[in-house]
Amino acid sequence: MADPLVYLNGNFVPYADARLGVEDRSVQFGDGVYEVVRYYDGRAFKMESHMRRLARSAAGIELTIPPVEEISRAMDKLVRRQNLQDAAVYLQITRGETARVQGIPRGLSPNVIAIARPASSVRPMPGMKVVTQSDDRWARCNLKTTMLLPAMLARSRAERLGAADAVFIRDGFVTEATAANVFVVRDGTVLTPPLSNYLLAGCTREALLELYAANGITAREELITHADLLAADEVFLTSTNSELRPVIAIDGRPVGSGEVGPLFARTLSLFDAATRTAVLA
Numbered sequence: 493m494a495d496p497l498v499y500l501n502g503n504f505v506p507y508a509d510a511r512l513g514v515e516d517r518s519v520q521f522g523d524g525v526y527e528v529v530r531y532y533d534g535r536a537f538k539m540e541s542h543m544r545r546l547a548r549s550a551a552g553i554e555l556t557i558p559p560v561e562e563i564s565r566a567m568d569k570l571v572r573r574q575n576l577q578d579a580a581v582y583l584q585i586t587r588g589e590t591a592r593v594q595g596i597p598r599g600l601s602p603n604v605i606a607i608a609r610p611a612s613s614v615r616p617m618p619g620m621k622v623v624t625q626s627d628d629r630w631a632r633c634n635l636k637t638t639m640l641l642p643a644m645l646a647r648s649r650a651e652r653l654g655a656a657d658a659v660f661i662r663d664g665f666v667t668e669a670t671a672a673n674v675f676v677v678r679d680g681t682v683l684t685p686p687l688s689n690y691l692l693a694g695c696t697r698e699a700l701l702e703l704y705a706a707n708g709i710t711a712r713e714e715l716i717t718h719a720d721l722l723a724a725d726e727v728f729l730t731s732t733n734s735e736l737r738p739v740i741a742i743d744g745r746p747v748g749s750g751e752v753g754p755l756f757a758r759t760l761s762l763f764d765a766a767t768r769t770a771v772l773a
């Protein structure tokens with residue numbers, strides 16, 4: 493794809509002309525919130541959930557943002573103007589620009605940026621290896637902020653260890669992966685950690701819980717210990733960007749049989765049907 497068009501504060505501008513100032517708060521402090529929304533066949537998947545979470549994240553960092561309807565319309569236009577069918581839109585709202593002060597300056601104009609790029613679904617999804625890692629992020633992981641250094645460092649450590657991602661463990665319990673939620677299967681039941689301030693309320697996670705309920709698959713939000721994770725029959729990660737990824741090894745040991753499991757396969761086919769027909773708003 494040629495350079496993507498950029499949505500910047502109400503305008504659609506060529507990539508090369510889209511600029512933020514050197515004293516933008518996102519440059520100084522990672523002071524902003526973001527979302528990634530996936531489009532399938534030209535339609536946004538779970539846009540309302542993404543916009544609800546965006547509003548919660550913004551409120552959580554005391555940032556006033558434009559109406560979310562305006563933002564979702566801009567994202568739709570960005571996709572349509574570039575004739576994209578399957579795409580991922582990255583949206584970021586920074587607090588705006590000012591001389592660097594540590595406190596939160598009032599009355600700044602936030603910068604709203606969105607970029608859409610083509611995205612394809614990899615099928616079949618290959619199994620991935622992960623490592624576990626102590627969750628040393630902050631205690632507001634329910635907010636989707638651009639301040640991602642702890643997650644980046646954890647991903648980098650995982651890659652050094654020959655894995656694709658890290659699953660965080662806080663006080664003995666699984667929270668999430670660096671950019672995905674965690675599901676495990678035990679004795680035919682699907683489990684995922686309950687929402688708290690220690691993990692992001694994933695829109696893909698929400699979609700799966702809805703699909704399980706609608707299709708008679710037993711699924712529960714339940715605390716998962718480090719030992720539960722290692723003993724699970726199946727483990728998989730979910731996110732907008734990477735969709736559903738089966739985990740076949742954790743810390744060098746196989747998950748279940750070491751193969752992609754049957755509940756993952758069932759989940760992926762339900763997910764594909766939902767994304768392609770936009771059953772879930």
Ligand SMILES: Cc1ncc(COP(=O)(O)O)c(C=O)c1O
Pocket residue numbers: 528668669670671672673691692693694695696697730731732733
């Ligand atoms: C830390 C974290 N947890 C979970 C998720 C999954 O959320 P979603 O399914 O809404 O993409 C993400 C997505 O990027 C994430 O960064």
